Amino acid sequence: MYSQSGAPRLNAADLPEDILRCIFDYFVGHPNHPVGPRCDDDFRTLQTLRSVCRSFCNVASPLLIPTLRASISPESLRRIEHVTKSPLIAAGIRTIQISTAYRPKELAEDVKAYTDLQRKALRSLERACDWYTEFMDEIPKDERNGDEDEILKAMHIYFEMDWAWRAWAQNEDGDPPSDNRDRHIALLSESFDEYRRLQREQERLLMDGTFVATLAACISRLPSLRRVCFLDQADVNPDDFSQRDNLTVLANDHAKFRQLLVAPHTWAALEDLDHPPDIPAVKLLWQLPMAMHANGTPVPAISISRMPILSNFNYLCATSNDSDGWSALTAAFSTVESIHLSAGNHVVIRKEHMSPEAQSHFAGYLSALLSSPLLQSIHIDLYSLQINTGNPIAHRDGLNTQMFNPIGPAFAKLRSPDLRELILNGASLTQDELERCFRGVGTKLQRIHVSAAGVSGGGGWAHALDILRGKVTDSSSSSKKCSVYFSRLCGGGFEKLKAPPRQRGTEQEERLAYALSWGEPQGPAEKQEERDLWAAAGRYVAGEEEVNPLVGLEVGGKREV
Numbered sequence: 001m002y003s004q005s006g007a008p009r010l011n012a013a014d015l016p017e018d019i020l021r022c023i024f025d026y027f028v029g030h031p032n033h034p035v036g037p038r039c040d041d042d043f044r045t046l047q048t049l050r051s052v053c054r055s056f057c058n059v060a061s062p063l064l065i066p067t068l069r070a071s072i073s074p075e076s077l078r079r080i081e082h083v084t085k086s087p088l089i090a091a092g093i094r095t096i097q098i099s100t101a102y103r104p105k106e107l108a109e110d111v112k113a114y115t116d117l118q119r120k121a122l123r124s125l126e127r128a129c130d131w132y133t134e135f136m137d138e139i140p141k142d143e144r145n146g147d148e149d150e151i152l153k154a155m156h157i158y159f160e161m162d163w164a165w166r167a168w169a170q171n172e173d174g175d176p177p178s179d180n181r182d183r184h185i186a187l188l189s190e191s192f193d194e195y196r197r198l199q200r201e202q203e204r205l206l207m208d209g210t211f212v213a214t215l216a217a218c219i220s221r222l223p224s225l226r227r228v229c230f231l232d233q234a235d236v237n238p239d240d241f242s243q244r245d246n247l248t249v250l251a252n253d254h255a256k257f258r259q260l261l262v263a264p265h266t267w268a269a270l271e272d273l274d275h276p277p278d279i280p281a282v283k284l285l286w287q288l289p290m291a292m293h294a295n296g297t298p299v300p301a302i303s304i305s306r307m308p309i310l311s312n313f314n315y316l317c318a319t320s321n322d323s324d325g326w327s328a329l330t331a332a333f334s335t336v337e338s339i340h341l342s343a344g345n346h347v348v349i350r351k352e353h354m355s356p357e358a359q360s361h362f363a364g365y366l367s368a369l370l371s372s373p374l375l376q377s378i379h380i381d382l383y384s385l386q387i388n389t390g391n392p393i394a395h396r397d398g399l400n401t402q403m404f405n406p407i408g409p410a411f412a413k414l415r416s417p418d419l420r421e422l423i424l425n426g427a428s429l430t431q432d433e434l435e436r437c438f439r440g441v442g443t444k445l446q447r448i449h450v451s452a453a454g455v456s457g458g459g460g461w462a463h464a465l466d467i468l469r470g471k472v473t474d475s476s477s478s479s480k481k482c483s484v485y486f487s488r489l490c491g492g493g494f495e496k497l498k499a500p501p502r503q504r505g506t507e508q509e510e511r512l513a514y515a516l517s518w519g520e521p522q523g524p525a526e527k528q529e530e531r532d533l534w535a536a537a538g539r540y541v542a543g544e545e546e547v548n549p550l551v552g553l554e555v556g557g558k559r560e561v
Helices: 017-027 037-050 054-063 074-084 111-133 148-169 179-207 210-219 238-242 254-262 267-271 280-294 322-332 356-369 408-412 431-439 462-473 492-497 507-516 528-541
Strands: 067-071 095-099 227-231 301-304 338-341 377-381 421-430 447-456 483-490
Touching: 067 074, 074 179, 074 210, 111 148, 111 179, 111 238, 148 179, 179 210, 179 254, 179 280, 210 280, 227 280, 280 322, 322 356, 338 356, 356 408, 408 421, 408 431, 421 431, 431 462, 447 462, 462 528, 483 492, 483 528, 492 528
Parallel strands: 067 095, 095 227, 227 301, 301 338, 338 377, 377 421, 421 447, 447 483
Antiparallel strands: none
Protein backbone atom coordinates (compact mmCIF):
# COMPACT_ATOMS: atom_id res chain seq x y z
CA MET A 1 0.00 0.00 0.00
CA TYR A 2 1.35 3.44 -0.93
CA SER A 3 0.58 7.00 0.18
CA GLN A 4 -0.38 9.82 -2.22
CA SER A 5 3.30 10.83 -2.45
CA GLY A 6 4.15 7.38 -3.72
CA ALA A 7 6.12 6.36 -0.61
CA PRO A 8 5.22 3.02 1.02
CA ARG A 9 2.58 3.50 3.73
CA LEU A 10 3.78 2.48 7.21
CA ASN A 11 1.52 0.14 9.18
CA ALA A 12 1.76 -1.22 12.71
CA ALA A 13 3.41 -4.44 11.58
CA ASP A 14 6.31 -2.42 10.16
CA LEU A 15 7.20 -0.83 13.52
CA PRO A 16 10.50 -1.92 15.10
CA GLU A 17 10.25 -4.54 17.82
CA ASP A 18 11.42 -2.18 20.57
CA ILE A 19 8.54 0.21 19.79
CA LEU A 20 6.05 -2.65 19.61
CA ARG A 21 7.31 -3.89 22.96
CA CYS A 22 6.70 -0.47 24.53
CA ILE A 23 3.16 -0.47 23.13
CA PHE A 24 2.35 -4.03 24.21
CA ASP A 25 3.74 -3.39 27.69
CA TYR A 26 0.55 -1.49 28.44
CA PHE A 27 -1.38 -4.77 28.33
CA VAL A 28 0.81 -6.55 30.87
CA GLY A 29 -0.53 -7.03 34.40
CA HIS A 30 1.48 -6.55 37.55
CA PRO A 31 4.32 -9.12 37.56
CA ASN A 32 3.59 -10.16 41.17
CA HIS A 33 0.06 -11.27 40.40
CA PRO A 34 -0.99 -14.30 38.34
CA VAL A 35 -3.19 -13.97 35.31
CA GLY A 36 -6.71 -13.91 36.66
CA PRO A 37 -10.10 -12.18 36.43
CA ARG A 38 -8.62 -8.73 36.97
CA CYS A 39 -6.46 -8.93 33.84
CA ASP A 40 -8.42 -11.28 31.57
CA ASP A 41 -9.12 -8.47 29.08
CA ASP A 42 -5.43 -7.66 28.71
CA PHE A 43 -4.64 -11.37 28.44
CA ARG A 44 -7.13 -11.78 25.60
CA THR A 45 -5.75 -8.65 23.92
CA LEU A 46 -2.27 -10.15 23.92
CA GLN A 47 -3.66 -13.43 22.62
CA THR A 48 -5.25 -11.56 19.72
CA LEU A 49 -2.10 -9.58 19.00
CA ARG A 50 -0.11 -12.82 18.75
CA SER A 51 -2.35 -14.02 15.94
CA VAL A 52 -1.94 -10.90 13.76
CA CYS A 53 1.46 -11.66 12.27
CA ARG A 54 4.80 -13.26 13.07
CA SER A 55 6.30 -9.95 14.24
CA PHE A 56 3.44 -9.36 16.68
CA CYS A 57 3.69 -12.96 17.88
CA ASN A 58 7.40 -12.62 18.62
CA VAL A 59 6.85 -9.47 20.69
CA ALA A 60 3.55 -10.30 22.41
CA SER A 61 4.29 -13.92 23.38
CA PRO A 62 6.88 -13.14 26.09
CA LEU A 63 4.41 -10.66 27.62
CA LEU A 64 1.55 -13.16 27.80
CA ILE A 65 2.27 -14.86 31.14
CA PRO A 66 4.71 -12.91 33.34
CA THR A 67 3.61 -14.99 36.36
CA LEU A 68 2.89 -18.72 36.22
CA ARG A 69 0.76 -20.37 38.90
CA ALA A 70 1.23 -24.00 39.95
CA SER A 71 -0.87 -26.11 42.29
CA ILE A 72 -0.51 -29.67 43.48
CA SER A 73 -2.62 -31.37 40.82
CA PRO A 74 -2.08 -33.31 37.57
CA GLU A 75 -4.07 -30.69 35.63
CA SER A 76 -1.78 -27.91 36.84
CA LEU A 77 1.33 -29.87 35.87
CA ARG A 78 -0.04 -30.59 32.39
CA ARG A 79 -0.83 -26.93 31.85
CA ILE A 80 2.62 -25.81 33.01
CA GLU A 81 4.33 -28.39 30.80
CA HIS A 82 2.36 -27.14 27.81
CA VAL A 83 3.12 -23.47 28.51
CA THR A 84 6.83 -23.91 29.16
CA LYS A 85 7.36 -25.91 25.96
CA SER A 86 6.75 -22.70 24.01
CA PRO A 87 10.14 -20.89 24.00
CA LEU A 88 8.56 -17.52 23.23
CA ILE A 89 6.06 -17.69 26.10
CA ALA A 90 8.56 -19.28 28.51
CA ALA A 91 11.02 -16.45 27.85
CA GLY A 92 8.63 -13.95 29.46
CA ILE A 93 7.84 -15.86 32.66
CA ARG A 94 9.61 -14.10 35.53
CA THR A 95 7.75 -15.44 38.56
CA ILE A 96 6.40 -18.86 39.42
CA GLN A 97 3.90 -19.16 42.26
CA ILE A 98 3.39 -22.52 43.94
CA SER A 99 0.11 -22.89 45.79
CA THR A 100 0.79 -25.19 48.74
CA ALA A 101 -2.88 -25.71 49.64
CA TYR A 102 -3.39 -29.34 50.65
CA ARG A 103 -6.04 -31.96 51.37
CA PRO A 104 -4.87 -33.99 54.39
CA LYS A 105 -5.33 -37.72 54.61
CA GLU A 106 -6.91 -37.36 58.05
CA LEU A 107 -9.89 -35.50 56.57
CA ALA A 108 -10.20 -37.72 53.50
CA GLU A 109 -10.48 -40.84 55.67
CA ASP A 110 -12.82 -39.45 58.33
CA VAL A 111 -16.22 -38.33 57.10
CA LYS A 112 -17.07 -36.76 60.46
CA ALA A 113 -13.89 -34.67 60.56
CA TYR A 114 -14.44 -33.63 56.96
CA THR A 115 -18.05 -32.68 57.66
CA ASP A 116 -17.14 -30.75 60.80
CA LEU A 117 -14.69 -28.63 58.81
CA GLN A 118 -17.23 -27.92 56.06
CA ARG A 119 -19.91 -27.11 58.62
CA LYS A 120 -17.53 -24.57 60.10
CA ALA A 121 -17.51 -22.74 56.76
CA LEU A 122 -21.27 -23.15 56.50
CA ARG A 123 -21.86 -21.56 59.90
CA SER A 124 -19.65 -18.67 58.85
CA LEU A 125 -22.02 -18.08 55.94
CA GLU A 126 -25.01 -18.28 58.30
CA ARG A 127 -23.46 -15.63 60.57
CA ALA A 128 -22.74 -13.37 57.62
CA CYS A 129 -26.35 -13.64 56.47
CA ASP A 130 -27.59 -12.93 59.97
CA TRP A 131 -25.32 -9.88 60.27
CA TYR A 132 -26.66 -8.31 57.07
CA THR A 133 -30.31 -8.95 57.94
CA GLU A 134 -30.28 -8.48 61.72
CA PHE A 135 -31.99 -5.09 61.67
CA MET A 136 -34.00 -5.60 58.50
CA ASP A 137 -37.37 -5.24 60.26
CA GLU A 138 -36.39 -1.78 61.49
CA ILE A 139 -35.68 -0.50 57.96
CA PRO A 140 -38.65 0.63 55.83
CA LYS A 141 -39.08 -1.50 52.72
CA ASP A 142 -38.52 1.44 50.39
CA GLU A 143 -35.11 2.09 52.02
CA ARG A 144 -33.78 -1.47 51.83
CA ASN A 145 -31.11 -2.57 49.39
CA GLY A 146 -33.49 -5.07 47.85
CA ASP A 147 -31.50 -8.23 48.52
CA GLU A 148 -32.46 -8.80 52.16
CA ASP A 149 -35.19 -11.31 51.32
CA GLU A 150 -32.77 -13.29 49.14
CA ILE A 151 -30.19 -13.28 51.92
CA LEU A 152 -32.81 -14.53 54.39
CA LYS A 153 -33.68 -17.38 52.02
CA ALA A 154 -30.01 -18.23 51.67
CA MET A 155 -29.58 -18.25 55.44
CA HIS A 156 -32.50 -20.67 55.75
CA ILE A 157 -30.92 -22.95 53.14
CA TYR A 158 -27.56 -22.89 54.94
CA PHE A 159 -29.33 -23.70 58.20
CA GLU A 160 -31.06 -26.69 56.57
CA MET A 161 -27.75 -27.86 55.14
CA ASP A 162 -26.08 -27.65 58.53
CA TRP A 163 -28.70 -29.87 60.15
CA ALA A 164 -28.72 -32.35 57.27
CA TRP A 165 -24.94 -32.65 57.16
CA ARG A 166 -24.62 -33.14 60.90
CA ALA A 167 -27.23 -35.90 60.90
CA TRP A 168 -25.62 -37.63 57.92
CA ALA A 169 -22.10 -37.54 59.35
CA GLN A 170 -23.28 -38.92 62.70
CA ASN A 171 -25.67 -41.49 61.19
CA GLU A 172 -28.65 -39.86 62.87
CA ASP A 173 -32.20 -39.95 61.58
CA GLY A 174 -32.57 -36.19 61.90
CA ASP A 175 -35.53 -34.57 60.18
CA PRO A 176 -37.92 -36.65 58.08
CA PRO A 177 -36.66 -37.31 54.54
CA SER A 178 -37.42 -34.54 52.07
CA ASP A 179 -36.26 -33.45 48.65
CA ASN A 180 -34.21 -30.60 50.13
CA ARG A 181 -32.63 -32.79 52.81
CA ASP A 182 -31.73 -35.49 50.30
CA ARG A 183 -30.29 -32.89 47.94
CA HIS A 184 -28.14 -31.36 50.70
CA ILE A 185 -26.83 -34.77 51.76
CA ALA A 186 -26.12 -35.76 48.16
CA LEU A 187 -24.08 -32.57 47.71
CA LEU A 188 -21.91 -33.36 50.72
CA SER A 189 -21.62 -37.09 50.00
CA GLU A 190 -20.59 -36.60 46.37
CA SER A 191 -18.17 -33.84 47.37
CA PHE A 192 -16.59 -36.10 49.99
CA ASP A 193 -16.01 -38.83 47.41
CA GLU A 194 -14.42 -36.32 45.04
CA TYR A 195 -12.35 -34.87 47.91
CA ARG A 196 -10.95 -38.33 48.66
CA ARG A 197 -10.03 -38.87 45.02
CA LEU A 198 -8.27 -35.51 44.79
CA GLN A 199 -6.49 -36.15 48.08
CA ARG A 200 -5.06 -39.40 46.76
CA GLU A 201 -3.87 -37.56 43.64
CA GLN A 202 -2.12 -34.92 45.72
CA GLU A 203 -0.56 -37.49 48.02
CA ARG A 204 0.76 -39.53 45.09
CA LEU A 205 2.28 -36.47 43.39
CA LEU A 206 4.09 -35.53 46.59
CA MET A 207 5.12 -38.98 47.79
CA ASP A 208 6.57 -40.31 44.52
CA GLY A 209 8.29 -37.02 43.67
CA THR A 210 6.37 -36.48 40.43
CA PHE A 211 5.24 -32.97 41.33
CA VAL A 212 8.69 -31.68 42.27
CA ALA A 213 10.52 -33.41 39.41
CA THR A 214 8.06 -32.23 36.75
CA LEU A 215 7.88 -28.70 38.10
CA ALA A 216 11.68 -28.41 38.37
CA ALA A 217 12.04 -29.63 34.78
CA CYS A 218 9.53 -27.02 33.59
CA ILE A 219 11.28 -24.28 35.56
CA SER A 220 14.57 -25.18 33.87
CA ARG A 221 12.99 -23.96 30.61
CA LEU A 222 12.37 -20.44 32.00
CA PRO A 223 15.44 -18.34 31.12
CA SER A 224 14.05 -15.11 32.61
CA LEU A 225 12.86 -16.53 35.95
CA ARG A 226 13.52 -14.12 38.82
CA ARG A 227 11.38 -15.31 41.73
CA VAL A 228 9.96 -18.50 43.23
CA CYS A 229 6.95 -17.92 45.49
CA PHE A 230 5.30 -20.38 47.88
CA LEU A 231 1.74 -19.23 48.58
CA ASP A 232 -0.57 -20.41 51.33
CA GLN A 233 -3.71 -19.70 49.33
CA ALA A 234 -6.67 -21.96 48.67
CA ASP A 235 -7.94 -22.39 45.12
CA VAL A 236 -11.37 -21.33 46.39
CA ASN A 237 -11.50 -18.90 49.31
CA PRO A 238 -14.55 -19.39 51.59
CA ASP A 239 -14.29 -15.75 52.70
CA ASP A 240 -15.11 -14.61 49.17
CA PHE A 241 -18.65 -15.94 49.64
CA SER A 242 -19.17 -14.11 52.95
CA GLN A 243 -19.36 -10.74 51.20
CA ARG A 244 -22.82 -9.32 50.73
CA ASP A 245 -22.77 -9.56 46.94
CA ASN A 246 -21.86 -13.27 47.06
CA LEU A 247 -23.83 -14.49 50.08
CA THR A 248 -26.58 -16.12 48.05
CA VAL A 249 -24.34 -17.67 45.38
CA LEU A 250 -23.66 -20.98 47.13
CA ALA A 251 -27.27 -21.39 48.24
CA ASN A 252 -28.43 -21.25 44.63
CA ASP A 253 -25.55 -22.90 42.80
CA HIS A 254 -24.55 -26.38 43.94
CA ALA A 255 -21.83 -26.59 41.30
CA LYS A 256 -19.99 -23.65 42.86
CA PHE A 257 -20.62 -25.05 46.33
CA ARG A 258 -19.06 -28.34 45.25
CA GLN A 259 -15.92 -26.46 44.17
CA LEU A 260 -15.62 -25.10 47.69
CA LEU A 261 -16.28 -28.48 49.32
CA VAL A 262 -13.55 -30.28 47.35
CA ALA A 263 -10.97 -27.47 47.43
CA PRO A 264 -7.67 -27.93 49.30
CA HIS A 265 -7.02 -25.96 52.47
CA THR A 266 -4.42 -23.46 53.55
CA TRP A 267 -1.87 -24.56 56.13
CA ALA A 268 -3.21 -21.97 58.56
CA ALA A 269 -6.74 -23.40 58.28
CA LEU A 270 -5.50 -26.96 58.83
CA GLU A 271 -3.38 -26.07 61.84
CA ASP A 272 -6.34 -24.28 63.40
CA LEU A 273 -8.21 -27.59 63.67
CA ASP A 274 -8.59 -29.29 67.05
CA HIS A 275 -6.22 -32.01 65.87
CA PRO A 276 -3.84 -30.51 63.28
CA PRO A 277 -3.10 -33.09 60.54
CA ASP A 278 0.16 -33.93 58.82
CA ILE A 279 0.99 -31.55 55.97
CA PRO A 280 3.66 -33.22 53.81
CA ALA A 281 3.35 -30.30 51.37
CA VAL A 282 5.72 -28.46 53.75
CA LYS A 283 8.49 -30.53 52.15
CA LEU A 284 8.13 -28.44 49.00
CA LEU A 285 9.96 -25.60 50.76
CA TRP A 286 13.20 -27.55 50.45
CA GLN A 287 12.46 -30.20 47.81
CA LEU A 288 11.85 -27.75 44.96
CA PRO A 289 14.93 -25.54 45.55
CA MET A 290 17.12 -28.65 45.78
CA ALA A 291 15.59 -30.11 42.59
CA MET A 292 16.17 -26.80 40.79
CA HIS A 293 19.77 -26.76 42.00
CA ALA A 294 20.27 -30.33 40.76
CA ASN A 295 19.01 -29.21 37.32
CA GLY A 296 21.42 -26.29 37.28
CA THR A 297 18.64 -23.72 37.70
CA PRO A 298 19.50 -20.84 40.06
CA VAL A 299 17.00 -19.48 42.58
CA PRO A 300 17.49 -15.68 42.38
CA ALA A 301 14.68 -14.76 44.79
CA ILE A 302 12.42 -16.75 47.09
CA SER A 303 9.18 -15.69 48.73
CA ILE A 304 7.36 -17.74 51.38
CA SER A 305 3.97 -16.60 52.65
CA ARG A 306 3.50 -19.27 55.32
CA MET A 307 5.63 -21.53 57.47
CA PRO A 308 4.27 -24.25 59.75
CA ILE A 309 2.63 -22.72 62.82
CA LEU A 310 1.98 -25.42 65.43
CA SER A 311 3.34 -28.65 63.99
CA ASN A 312 4.91 -30.15 60.85
CA PHE A 313 8.25 -28.44 61.48
CA ASN A 314 9.88 -31.85 61.03
CA TYR A 315 9.02 -31.59 57.31
CA LEU A 316 11.41 -28.61 57.03
CA CYS A 317 14.32 -30.99 57.56
CA ALA A 318 15.83 -31.91 54.21
CA THR A 319 16.70 -35.56 55.01
CA SER A 320 16.87 -37.94 57.91
CA ASN A 321 20.58 -37.18 58.04
CA ASP A 322 20.40 -33.58 59.26
CA SER A 323 23.99 -32.62 58.44
CA ASP A 324 23.89 -33.84 54.84
CA GLY A 325 20.40 -32.44 54.32
CA TRP A 326 21.19 -28.95 55.54
CA SER A 327 24.41 -28.88 53.52
CA ALA A 328 22.51 -29.76 50.35
CA LEU A 329 19.88 -27.13 51.09
CA THR A 330 22.56 -24.52 51.75
CA ALA A 331 24.03 -25.27 48.32
CA ALA A 332 20.58 -24.93 46.73
CA PHE A 333 20.14 -21.49 48.28
CA SER A 334 23.64 -20.30 47.32
CA THR A 335 22.31 -18.16 44.44
CA VAL A 336 19.50 -16.44 46.36
CA GLU A 337 19.64 -12.64 46.16
CA SER A 338 16.31 -11.80 47.79
CA ILE A 339 14.39 -13.39 50.68
CA HIS A 340 10.82 -12.53 51.58
CA LEU A 341 9.24 -14.40 54.51
CA SER A 342 5.99 -12.76 55.46
CA ALA A 343 2.31 -13.65 55.62
CA GLY A 344 -0.37 -11.41 54.24
CA ASN A 345 -2.38 -11.76 57.43
CA HIS A 346 -1.67 -12.60 61.06
CA VAL A 347 -3.37 -15.80 62.23
CA VAL A 348 -3.80 -16.06 66.00
CA ILE A 349 -3.21 -19.76 66.65
CA ARG A 350 0.00 -20.20 68.60
CA LYS A 351 -0.20 -19.87 72.41
CA GLU A 352 3.42 -20.63 73.28
CA HIS A 353 6.86 -20.87 71.75
CA MET A 354 7.63 -23.87 69.58
CA SER A 355 9.34 -26.92 71.07
CA PRO A 356 13.16 -27.17 71.02
CA GLU A 357 12.95 -29.76 68.23
CA ALA A 358 10.67 -27.57 66.12
CA GLN A 359 12.89 -24.55 66.81
CA SER A 360 15.90 -26.55 65.64
CA HIS A 361 14.22 -27.43 62.33
CA PHE A 362 13.09 -23.86 61.72
CA ALA A 363 16.47 -22.39 62.63
CA GLY A 364 18.20 -24.88 60.35
CA TYR A 365 15.99 -23.91 57.42
CA LEU A 366 16.42 -20.19 58.01
CA SER A 367 20.20 -20.58 58.43
CA ALA A 368 20.38 -22.30 55.04
CA LEU A 369 18.26 -19.56 53.50
CA LEU A 370 20.44 -16.79 54.95
CA SER A 371 23.68 -18.49 53.91
CA SER A 372 23.76 -17.10 50.37
CA PRO A 373 26.71 -14.72 49.87
CA LEU A 374 24.74 -12.97 47.12
CA LEU A 375 21.93 -11.66 49.33
CA GLN A 376 20.81 -8.12 48.54
CA SER A 377 17.40 -8.04 50.24
CA ILE A 378 16.17 -9.69 53.45
CA HIS A 379 12.54 -9.23 54.50
CA ILE A 380 11.59 -11.52 57.39
CA ASP A 381 8.44 -10.91 59.43
CA LEU A 382 8.25 -13.63 62.07
CA TYR A 383 5.34 -11.86 63.74
CA SER A 384 3.00 -12.26 60.75
CA LEU A 385 4.16 -15.86 60.32
CA GLN A 386 3.35 -16.59 64.01
CA ILE A 387 6.89 -17.86 64.54
CA ASN A 388 6.70 -16.59 68.11
CA THR A 389 4.37 -16.93 71.04
CA GLY A 390 0.82 -15.78 70.49
CA ASN A 391 0.00 -16.09 74.18
CA PRO A 392 -1.71 -12.88 75.30
CA ILE A 393 -0.70 -13.57 78.89
CA ALA A 394 2.94 -13.17 77.84
CA HIS A 395 2.07 -9.98 75.94
CA ARG A 396 0.01 -8.11 78.50
CA ASP A 397 2.93 -6.36 80.17
CA GLY A 398 4.05 -4.79 76.91
CA LEU A 399 7.20 -5.38 74.89
CA ASN A 400 9.60 -8.01 76.19
CA THR A 401 12.05 -10.39 74.58
CA GLN A 402 9.97 -13.41 75.64
CA MET A 403 7.40 -12.46 73.00
CA PHE A 404 9.78 -12.98 70.08
CA ASN A 405 11.37 -16.01 68.48
CA PRO A 406 15.01 -16.59 69.54
CA ILE A 407 16.28 -16.89 65.99
CA GLY A 408 19.59 -15.15 66.66
CA PRO A 409 21.87 -18.12 65.78
CA ALA A 410 20.68 -18.01 62.15
CA PHE A 411 21.36 -14.28 61.83
CA ALA A 412 24.71 -14.54 63.60
CA LYS A 413 26.04 -16.47 60.59
CA LEU A 414 24.97 -13.79 58.10
CA ARG A 415 27.69 -12.90 55.58
CA SER A 416 26.16 -10.60 52.98
CA PRO A 417 28.59 -7.97 51.64
CA ASP A 418 26.11 -6.85 48.95
CA LEU A 419 23.09 -6.47 51.25
CA ARG A 420 21.02 -3.39 50.44
CA GLU A 421 17.82 -3.97 52.40
CA LEU A 422 17.24 -5.48 55.85
CA ILE A 423 13.68 -5.73 57.19
CA LEU A 424 13.20 -7.74 60.38
CA ASN A 425 10.17 -8.06 62.64
CA GLY A 426 9.47 -10.27 65.64
CA ALA A 427 12.95 -11.62 66.49
CA SER A 428 15.01 -12.02 69.63
CA LEU A 429 18.83 -12.12 69.59
CA THR A 430 21.57 -12.05 72.18
CA GLN A 431 23.99 -9.12 72.12
CA ASP A 432 26.71 -11.30 70.58
CA GLU A 433 24.35 -12.61 67.86
CA LEU A 434 23.16 -9.10 67.03
CA GLU A 435 26.70 -7.75 66.76
CA ARG A 436 27.84 -10.67 64.59
CA CYS A 437 24.81 -10.14 62.35
CA PHE A 438 25.64 -6.46 61.80
CA ARG A 439 29.31 -7.27 61.22
CA GLY A 440 28.25 -9.70 58.49
CA VAL A 441 26.60 -7.05 56.30
CA GLY A 442 28.50 -4.85 53.87
CA THR A 443 28.55 -1.12 53.25
CA LYS A 444 25.88 -0.98 50.53
CA LEU A 445 22.86 -0.72 52.83
CA GLN A 446 20.04 1.48 51.54
CA ARG A 447 17.19 0.51 53.87
CA ILE A 448 17.08 -0.81 57.44
CA HIS A 449 13.73 -1.49 59.11
CA VAL A 450 13.80 -3.32 62.45
CA SER A 451 10.60 -3.59 64.47
CA ALA A 452 9.38 -5.68 67.41
CA ALA A 453 12.84 -7.04 68.16
CA GLY A 454 14.73 -7.53 71.40
CA VAL A 455 18.14 -8.25 72.86
CA SER A 456 17.93 -11.12 75.34
CA GLY A 457 20.27 -12.50 77.98
CA GLY A 458 20.92 -9.17 79.70
CA GLY A 459 22.84 -7.76 76.74
CA GLY A 460 22.50 -4.36 75.14
CA TRP A 461 22.03 -2.59 71.81
CA ALA A 462 24.62 0.19 72.07
CA HIS A 463 27.67 -1.55 70.60
CA ALA A 464 25.58 -3.24 67.89
CA LEU A 465 24.29 0.17 66.82
CA ASP A 466 27.88 1.43 66.66
CA ILE A 467 28.76 -1.44 64.32
CA LEU A 468 25.74 -0.83 62.12
CA ARG A 469 26.43 2.91 61.98
CA GLY A 470 29.93 2.15 60.77
CA LYS A 471 28.51 0.09 57.90
CA VAL A 472 25.98 2.76 56.94
CA THR A 473 28.35 5.72 57.07
CA ASP A 474 31.38 3.99 55.55
CA SER A 475 32.91 6.05 52.78
CA SER A 476 32.75 3.12 50.37
CA SER A 477 28.99 2.85 50.71
CA SER A 478 26.52 3.96 48.06
CA SER A 479 25.99 7.67 47.55
CA LYS A 480 22.29 7.01 48.15
CA LYS A 481 21.36 7.79 51.75
CA CYS A 482 20.34 4.80 53.86
CA SER A 483 16.83 4.91 55.32
CA VAL A 484 16.82 3.67 58.93
CA TYR A 485 13.68 2.95 60.95
CA PHE A 486 13.49 1.40 64.43
CA SER A 487 10.26 0.66 66.31
CA ARG A 488 9.14 -1.40 69.31
CA LEU A 489 12.67 -2.41 70.29
CA CYS A 490 13.20 -3.88 73.74
CA GLY A 491 15.98 -5.23 75.92
CA GLY A 492 19.24 -3.46 76.61
CA GLY A 493 19.00 0.29 77.09
CA PHE A 494 15.42 0.33 75.88
CA GLU A 495 14.36 -1.44 79.08
CA LYS A 496 15.27 1.67 81.07
CA LEU A 497 12.22 3.47 79.70
CA LYS A 498 9.82 0.57 79.95
CA ALA A 499 6.38 1.70 81.14
CA PRO A 500 4.89 0.16 84.30
CA PRO A 501 2.59 -2.83 83.81
CA ARG A 502 -1.05 -2.11 83.19
CA GLN A 503 -3.78 -3.63 85.32
CA ARG A 504 -4.39 -7.17 84.17
CA GLY A 505 -7.73 -8.69 83.32
CA THR A 506 -8.79 -12.31 83.44
CA GLU A 507 -7.24 -14.75 81.00
CA GLN A 508 -10.45 -14.76 78.95
CA GLU A 509 -10.45 -10.94 78.82
CA GLU A 510 -6.80 -10.92 77.78
CA ARG A 511 -7.40 -13.41 74.97
CA LEU A 512 -10.40 -11.45 73.70
CA ALA A 513 -8.43 -8.20 73.72
CA TYR A 514 -5.54 -9.93 71.97
CA ALA A 515 -7.80 -11.29 69.21
CA LEU A 516 -9.55 -7.95 68.71
CA SER A 517 -6.17 -6.25 68.34
CA TRP A 518 -5.13 -8.66 65.53
CA GLY A 519 -2.44 -10.04 67.77
CA GLU A 520 -0.82 -6.75 68.75
CA PRO A 521 0.65 -6.78 72.27
CA GLN A 522 -1.85 -5.65 74.90
CA GLY A 523 0.65 -3.99 77.18
CA PRO A 524 0.89 -0.38 78.31
CA ALA A 525 0.74 2.32 75.70
CA GLU A 526 4.08 3.26 74.27
CA LYS A 527 5.58 6.19 76.14
CA GLN A 528 6.74 9.19 74.16
CA GLU A 529 10.20 8.61 75.64
CA GLU A 530 10.27 5.15 74.05
CA ARG A 531 9.32 6.46 70.63
CA ASP A 532 11.87 9.25 70.94
CA LEU A 533 14.61 6.78 71.88
CA TRP A 534 13.81 4.49 68.94
CA ALA A 535 13.86 7.47 66.59
CA ALA A 536 17.13 8.75 68.07
CA ALA A 537 18.72 5.33 67.62
CA GLY A 538 17.65 5.37 63.97
CA ARG A 539 19.09 8.83 63.40
CA TYR A 540 22.36 7.79 65.04
CA VAL A 541 22.75 4.75 62.80
CA ALA A 542 21.89 6.85 59.73
CA GLY A 543 24.67 9.29 60.63
CA GLU A 544 22.32 12.17 61.41
CA GLU A 545 23.39 12.34 65.07
CA GLU A 546 26.85 11.93 66.56
CA VAL A 547 26.03 10.53 70.00
CA ASN A 548 24.75 6.99 70.58
CA PRO A 549 21.55 7.56 72.62
CA LEU A 550 21.97 4.25 74.48
CA VAL A 551 25.44 4.91 75.87
CA GLY A 552 25.14 5.52 79.59
CA LEU A 553 21.81 3.78 80.10
CA GLU A 554 22.21 1.11 82.77
CA VAL A 555 21.22 -2.45 81.92
CA GLY A 556 21.11 -5.07 84.62
CA GLY A 557 23.54 -3.16 86.83
CA LYS A 558 26.02 -2.71 83.96
CA ARG A 559 26.63 0.17 81.61
CA GLU A 560 26.70 -0.28 77.88
CA VAL A 561 30.00 0.71 76.33
